[in-house]
Amino acid sequence: MSGRRALDLDSLVVSDRFRLFNFTRRDDHVAYLWVLRAMDRLRAVHQVQVDSDQVGAALAELAEQYDDVPTLDGNLRSRLDALYEDRVVHRFDDASRAGNLVRYRNRQSVYQFSELGYWAYTAVEDLLEARIQDANLSRLVFSDILEDLKALAAANRAGETEQVYRRLSRLDSVMEDMGRRSAQFHVTLGEIVRSTDTSPDLFLRYKNALLTHMTDFMAELDRYLARLARAVHEVEDTGLGTLLARAAEADERPFMPYTERLDEWERRWAALREWFAAEGDSRAGELRAATRTAVSGVIALLRQITEAQRGGVNRATQLRHLAEWVWRAPDTDAAHALMSAAFNLRSARHLGGAHDDAEEISDRATWWDAPGVELSISLFRTGKAPTTGVPQPVRANAGARVELRRRQAAERAAEREAAGRLLDSGAYDRVLDDDETRVLLRLLTRALEARTVVAGRLGGGSGASDTVMMRLSPSEEGSTVATTRGRLHLPGFRVELAPARRGRS
Numbered sequence: 449m450s451g452r453r454a455l456d457l458d459s460l461v462v463s464d465r466f467r468l469f470n471f472t473r474r475d476d477h478v479a480y481l482w483v484l485r486a487m488d489r490l491r492a493v494h495q496v497q498v499d500s501d502q503v504g505a506a507l508a509e510l511a512e513q514y515d516d517v518p519t520l521d522g523n524l525r526s527r528l529d530a531l532y533e534d535r536v537v538h539r540f541d542d543a544s545r546a547g548n549l550v551r552y553r554n555r556q557s558v559y560q561f562s563e564l565g566y567w568a569y570t571a572v573e574d575l576l577e578a579r580i581q582d583a584n585l586s587r588l589v590f591s592d593i594l595e596d597l598k599a600l601a602a603a604n605r606a607g608e609t610e611q612v613y614r615r616l617s618r619l620d621s622v623m624e625d626m627g628r629r630s631a632q633f634h635v636t637l638g639e640i641v642r643s644t645d646t647s648p649d650l651f652l653r654y655k656n657a658l659l660t661h662m663t664d665f666m667a668e669l670d671r672y673l674a675r676l677a678r679a680v681h682e683v684e685d686t687g688l689g690t691l692l693a694r695a696a697e698a699d700e701r702p703f704m705p706y707t708e709r710l711d712e713w714e715r716r717w718a719a720l721r722e723w724f725a726a727e728g729d730s731r732a733g734e735l736r737a738a739t740r741t742a743v744s745g746v747i748a749l750l751r752q753i754t755e756a757q758r759g760g761v762n763r764a765t766q767l768r769h770l771a772e773w774v775w776r777a778p779d780t781d782a783a784h785a786l787m788s789a790a791f792n793l794r795s796a797r798h799l800g801g802a803h804d805d806a807e808e809i810s811d812r813a814t815w816w817d818a819p820g821v822e823l824s825i826s827l828f829r830t831g832k833a834p835t836t837g838v839p840q841p842v843r844a845n846a847g848a849r850v851e852l853r854r855r856q857a858a859e860r861a862a863e864r865e866a867a868g869r870l871l872d873s874g875a876y877d878r879v880l881d882d883d884e885t886r887v888l889l890r891l892l893t894r895a896l897e898a899r900t901v902v903a904g905r906l907g908g909g910s911g912a913s914d915t916v917m918m919r920l921s922p923s924e925e926g927s928t929v930a931t932t933r934g935r936l937h938l939p940g941f942r943v944e945l946a947p948a949r950r951g952r953s
Contacts, residue, residue: 468568470534479518483527484536484569486510487561497540497558500525528559536565585633585665585739589626590672593619597679604686604694612691613698620716623723630735637742655750662743669736673724676732680725692717863887867915875929875943885931891918892943908941912948919944 457465471480486506490498498506504524511517520527532539537559561569596619603611637658683691696710704712723731770790777783787793802821803809809818824834866883875888894911895918908920923942928935 465564465568467534468536468565469572471531471536472572474530476518478516479520480527480531481572482507482510482517483520483524483531487537487559488569491561497560499558500528503528503559525557528557531565532559534565535562536568538562585661586626586629587665587668589622590668590676593622594672594676594679596622597676597683600691601679601683601686604683604691609694609698612694616691616695616713616716619720623720627731634738634742637746655746659743659746662739662746666736666739666743669732673730673732673736676724677730680721688717864915867913871916871945871947875945876927878930880929880931882932885933887913887916888918888929888936888943891916892920894918895920915948917946917948919946
């Protein structure tokens with residue numbers, strides 16, 4: 449249940465941890481795996497830091513028991529250094545292991561598993577040890593869960609901190625194992641159902657055991673689900689906060705502070721509650737529904753296989769008949785035509801195009817390494833290159849143009865009216881509205897652009913519209929114009945407004 453913590457890792461941490469599996473992608477990945485197995489063999493006898501000679505000796509011992517152990521031919525140290533670069537192991541220099549001057553002058557390195565490197569190695573070993581035969585739904589676990597929940601409630605009432613921690617830890621382990629088992633079982637069941645076309649005899653051999661196993665599991669889950677939900681509520685009635693605090697207090701992980709331990713136990717209890725006592729559909733209820741659906745699917749598949757065997761026609765017999773027809777074809781072209789009709793094969797259609805920047809692509813690049821080129825749908829479907837088509841006539845929209853003219857005339861009228869108010873009342877000792885501010889800023893822009901430099905000083909300027917003219921007169925005190933949007937400060941200038949001269953535009 450604590451595996452959800454991986455969702456909180458950012459992309460950099462995820463990439464850094466994926467680097468631990470680099471040894472599985474090397475050409476001689478099997479040799480690296482045996483090197484790690486030799487180090488794990490030494491770790492099991494409490495030899496944490498080992499040198500290349502000790503790893504070689506452990507490999508020799510493994511070679512006496514297993515025939516697949518490779519011969520490294522003096523490349524053991526380079527492989528250990530490669531594992532160090534992948535952060536699977538740590539490397540330390542230890543001069544105390546040098547027995548003579550020659551060995552002292554050479555680098556004497558010792559290696560040990562890194563914490564995350566050991567997790568990566570065990571994950572690979574768990575994957576290699578996985579077997580389809582191990583998949584199962586444990587129906588006997590529900591009685592143990594109910595017993596642990598009752599004992600947990602009693603321990604919390606009695607204030608037994610260590611007992612609370614033991615029972616809660618056991619529940620967490622059991623729930624994690626049950627979730628992993630259920631997920632593995634349904635994945636394996638899907639694999640069995642998918643492979644029935646190739647091995648129906650194997651499916652028929654295990655059908656009774658499979659149906660009995662799933663039916664017994666559902667019956668046991670139905671018998672215990674209501675009691676487990678009540679037991680979860682009984683535990684919470686004894687004081688959930690106190691329960692989790694006691695579990696966090698008895699938790700003996702020294703590298704994790706108390707607050708983090710408490711948060712983690714809260715997440716674990718929330719996950720356990722979600723299994724049996726969720727407000728909506730619990731995970732146990734979802735597992736029961738999924739198992740019932742799987743039973744129906746297995747029964748339907750069994751009926752399909754039985755009917756196919758009774759009629760003597762299934763996919764295997766169809767393929768055998770097709771192979772016989774192809775073998776008896778009069779010539780190669782007829783055989784190809786028969787296979788094309790059977791599998792709906794068509795001749796390959798080769799499409800191509802030029803890249804937007806042809807110089808960016810090397811002439812020596814293969815089609816596999818070169819970037820792709822976008823192709824149109826018409827070229828793919830019909831084999832014809834797309835065209836721009838016949839030019840379309842320009843559509844006149846008289847209504848839109850009339851509306852635009854009306855808006856433009858209204859804006860011009862509002863601007864003239866605002867300019868008239870600004871000319872009559874001035875720019876100071878009052879608050880300018882938005883239209884007056886817009887006119888003032890436009891005139892100010894023109895006046896600032898028209899300023900000139902006289903005797904090394906920046907003089908005043910002027911700007912005008914068809915209604916009003918603005919002059920910027922130098923002023924030591926400066927001026928401030930108040931608007932509805934705020935105050936406009938003009939340091940070193942003062943605004944003077946006058947009617948525009950006739951003939952200006």
